[in-house]
Amino acid sequence: MKIGFFDSGIGGLTVLNEALEIIPNEDYIYYADVLHVPYGTKPKEEVRDYVFEAVEFLSKKDMKALVIACNTATSIAVDDLRHKFDFPIIGMEPAVKPAVEKNSNINKRVLVFATDLTLKEEKFKKLISKVDNDNIVDFLPLGGLVQFAESYVFDEEVITKYLIKELSSLDLNLYSTVVLGCTHFPIYKNIFRKVLPSQIAIIDGNLGTIKNLKATLEKNNLLNGGDSHITFYHSGKLVRDDKIIHKYNDILALLNSTV
Ligand code: DGL
Numbered sequence: 001m002k003i004g005f006f007d008s009g010i011g012g013l014t015v016l017n018e019a020l021e022i023i024p025n026e027d028y029i030y031y032a033d034v035l036h037v038p039y040g041t042k043p044k045e046e047v048r049d050y051v052f053e054a055v056e057f058l059s060k061k062d063m064k065a066l067v068i069a070c071n072t073a074t075s076i077a078v079d080d081l082r083h084k085f086d087f088p089i090i091g092m093e094p095a096v097k098p099a100v101e102k103n104s105n106i107n108k109r110v111l112v113f114a115t116d117l118t119l120k121e122e123k124f125k126k127l128i129s130k131v132d133n134d135n136i137v138d139f140l141p142l143g144g145l146v147q148f149a150e151s152y153v154f155d156e157e158v159i160t161k162y163l164i165k166e167l168s169s170l171d172l173n174l175y176s177t178v179v180l181g182c183t184h185f186p187i188y189k190n191i192f193r194k195v196l197p198s199q200i201a202i203i204d205g206n207l208g209t210i211k212n213l214k215a216t217l218e219k220n221n222l223l224n225g226g227d228s229h230i231t232f233y234h235s236g237k238l239v240r241d242d243k244i245i246h247k248y249n250d251i252l253a254l255l256n257s258t259v
Pocket of ligand 1: 007008009011012037038039040041069070071072073115118146181182183184
């Protein structure tokens with residue numbers, strides 16, 4: 001049986017990449033909802049329908065666990081998905097808790113980047129009110145990065161210009177940690193590293209998610225079933241085009257070279 005990974009587009013590859021590293025003896029399904037990406041700028045009811053449609057499809061694919069490798073989809077649908085489906089579902093949320101813990105004694109602030117929809121959602125507000133007791137968390141939507149990634153724009157100059165413009169209203173010296181709260185963003189981690197002052201640590205929830213996945217598989221006696229083979233789907237259709245598969249493999253290779 002396989003482990004499913006689901007995202008609106010290529011962002012979930014940043015999470016899958018971590019899984020390939022930590023639990024390589026598995027076969028994977030990667031499902032990108034390319035017909036409906038981006039999710040982060042759409043109404044939540046619409047996104048919820050897309051997510052359910054995708055998971056319904058995946059549920060028929062001999063899957064032993066599913067990672068919703070998308071913060072936006074998780075915040076909209078994970079609780080309802082867990083009610084409907086009986087395989088383990090691992091969701092993602094911006095890594096605000098570890099960021100706040102890291103910063104509690106040093107009098108610096110935490111800055112969370114995510115999609116518009118993630119930041120507007122009740123789940124994010126609840127997370128903030130639970131962990132941000134000292135009011136040190138600020139946030140900023142960076143949906144433009146999703147658009148760039150989905151158009152395969154990886155040019156350093158273009159992305160740097162975008163980031164500098166988006167961050168221009170902030171005093172970055174106030175911060176010691178940035179949270180990448182959208183799975184598309186680690187694609188640009190090297191560029192974030194150059195744009196942000198060096199005292200700022202950049203964290204994401206990918207490793208935590210995969211540790212959670214591994215523990216869940218272990219608990220259910222489901223570990224070790226394959227050899228890192230990945231089957232790709234695009235919005236309910238098997239990807240057969242070698243060029244697309246190559247592109248995905250190129251992105252996975254690129255991710256291995258990020259800081
Ligand atoms: N990769 C997604 C996330 O983690 C969503 C991007 C989008 O479709 O807007 O939030």
